[in-house]
Amino acid sequence: MATIYEVSEAAGVSLATVSRVMNGNAKVSDRTRKKVEDAMAKLGYQPNAIAQSLASNRTNSVGLLVSELHGSYFGDLMSTVEQELKQHGKHVIITAGHVDEKREHEAIEFLKSRRCDALILHAEAVSDDYLKTLVKGKTPVVIINRKVDELDDNCFVVDNEKGGYLATKAVLDKGHRHIAYISGPLFKKDASDRLDGHRRALEEVGIAFNEDAVFEGDFHESSGQEGMQRLQQSYPQLTALVCANDEMASGAMTAAREAGYDIPSQLSIVGFDNVLFSRYLYPKLTTINNPIHAMGEMAAYWVLQHVYDIKSPIPIEHLFVPEIVDRDTLGNP
Incomplete structure (x- = not known):
């Protein structure tokens, strides 16, 4: 089995330089790094991870x-x-x-x-x-x-409060005034911040915050479905629904269709996160990009x-x- 000393000799560099290459140190030129990597490949050298860790005080x-x-x-x-x-x-x-x-x-x-x-x-x-x-x-x-x-x-x-504000403002700008909201678990800071943004957007246009128009979910699809079912009963006049993430929005869309709503002509829905599946739902989900x-x-x-x-x-x-x-x-x- 090849040793680090043989790699050093084959590459024509010091042991310290070989060590720096193996530990990903940036202070090695590309030319020198390639010489060392070529020597390691030619000799079939396999670095000992434990020895590397002890020598560099890094586990990589x-x-x-x-x-x-x-x-x-x-x-x-x-x-x-x-x-x-x-x-x-x-x-x-x-x-x-x-x-x-x-x-x-x-x-x-x-x-x-x-x-x-x-x-x-x-x-x-x-x-x-x-x-x-x-x-x-x-x-x-x-x-x-x-x-x-x-x-x-x-x-x-991400500025979660602003995200919650933008989601509700987009609904308000379309003319909606009967807006329900499905939040995440409110002990989480991101969930409470998004709800604060929703509340701020409503206050800007003089709409009082209505507890009957809010359902606290858990960020999972099933709670979006349950939230939509509950909000139909507590706030039947809703024309728009803002959800604190895309998973819950997906569940809410399923419940809305089962209840006979056409989206978006009878009910508008906005999510949050812009995860991959949001663009493949039907209809494609309007959402807030969470990078x-x-x-x-x-x-x-x-x-x-x-x-x-x-x-x-x-x-x-x-x-x-x-x-x-x-x-x-x-x-x-």
Whole structure:
């Protein structure tokens, strides 16, 4: 079996240079990197991951915490982070917290025990104080889809309040005045911010906020279906429905069709997230673009730059602006 010494000799470089190439260090020219990689390929050299870790104090692995392992939203986040880090020889260890404080805490401790070089967290249940303490530790941490006071440089977040405002304003601009709303679980900051935006849009045109026109869902399709069924009873005059994510909007569309509504001539529906399936629903769903792909990309760039000294190809942004994606489910009352 070839050794690092033989790679060094074959490539005509120092042991330190071979080590830098294996650890993805940016301070190696492309020409030198290719010489080392060619020598490794010719000799059939396989780096020892444990030895690399001990020598560099790096595991070349990044921990990623998500709320769930299913669904387009988290699928997009996981694939984006993995793709960006993989390009630089870094691996991703993924675990789920299931929106439960104890399980999120256990998942984060698991990632730390694997000696991850950094953590990317989509954490919804642990407290802000816990995250602030975590950031002060030895392992670099970035947080996605959650703004924590005093941690602006570590957070990547969309303006959820503005997104909720834009969704309802789009409905109001079409002339709707009887508007119902299906929220996510309101203990989540993104869900409560989106509802605040909805409320602000109503107040701007002098419409009083009506509790009977709101159903609290759980961000899953089934609660969108249940929400539509309930709102038919509590607010039968509704002509438009704003949903806090696309999954619930999809469920609401199913319930609306089963109840005999034509979309959008009898009922307009707007979602939030702009996940992949939203453009394949019938009718195609009007929604708010939640740039989770861009947030995941930026989080990966932050880790590469701050942890591995690999310069980001573009300036790192922390706050993302939502936009309306106008398709086919929004019409006049």
